[in-house]
Amino acid sequence: MVDAEKSGVMFTRHPSTGGQQIIVEAAWRLGEAVVSGTVSPDHYVIDPETAAVVEATIADKKQQMVKDTETGQTAIQSVPDTDRTTQVITDAEIERLVELGQRVETHYDSPQNVEWAILNGEVFMLQSRPITTISEPEETDHATANGGCAGAASADTMDRSSDDGVDDVLVRGVSASPGTGSGAVRIIKKLDHLDQVTEGDIIVSKMTMPDMVPAMKGAGAIVTDEGGMTSHASIVSREMGVPAVVGTRDATQVIETGRPSPSTVI
Secondary structure, eight states: OOOOSEEEEEESSOTTTOOSOEEEEEEEBOTHHHHHTSSOOEEEEEOTTTOOEEEEEOOOOOEEEEEOTTTOSEEEEEOOHHHHTSOSSOHHHHHHHHHHHHHHHHHHTSOEEEEEEEETTEEEEEEEEEOTTOOOOOSOSOOOSSSOSTTOSOEEEEEOOSTTOOOEEEEEEEEEEOOOOBOOEEEESSGGGGGGOOTTOEEEESSOOGGGHHHHHTOSEEEESSOOTTSHHHHHHHHHTOOEEEOOSSHHHHSOTTOOTTSEEO
C-alpha cells in the first residue's frame, strides 16, 4: 500500500546470536524483493547505543520490485545502472530507523523483526513481529569468515580438494545461518531439480522459494546467489538450524555439481 522509493527489513538484535547489534537491509522500491531474496540488499551492522554503522556492505542490486500502474500488480524491473551500486539509505535515514527499532522493541519488550518503507522522506513501519530464531549471544570476541562462528557478517564457501590441503575460497557472501557443513553439491536452477537432492547435500541455487523447504530440511548447507540476512533462505535456514551463505552473486556458476563430501565445506 506504500509505493516505496526504498524499503527493507531491520532486526533490533542480531537474528542468530541475539547480540546487541541492529541489522538493517535495504533495497530500491518495494520490500518484497528483499524478503523473497530476489535482490541482494545493502547490509548494515549498527551499534544501537550510538546509531553508528559498524559495518556496511553496499550490494550490486540488479533488480527491484515495483507496482505496475496499469495492472496494480507487483512487477520486477532492472535497476538503472546508475543506482545498482549506489547506497540506498542515507545516514539520516539510518538514524531514524534505529530510533524506530528502539521504540518498537521497547513497546513489545522483545527483539523485533521490522519491515519498513520510505516514501517522500517519510519512514513507514509496515509490520513488526518477534525475531523467531534468536538465541543467547555466544561468548566470543571475534568472528570468523567461514560461517563457523555465529555473528559473522560474511562467510566463505571453500574447496578442500587442493593438493596442499589449503582451503581455497570459491565464493563469499553473507553468513545467514551459522555453522559448518560438508557434502555433495546440488545446483538447483529449476524446481524439478529438487528430486536430485538427497540427505546432507549442499543446495546451491539463485535463491530459495517456499516450494524448496522440504528439500532444505535435509540439506547439509545452503548457498545462494542472491539474498541477504533477512531473505527467505536465511530465515528458513536459521529456523531449521541449517548453515547458509547467501548473496554470493555467482555460486551457481562457480561451484561444481556433484563434488563428493567433504570437498566442499561452508
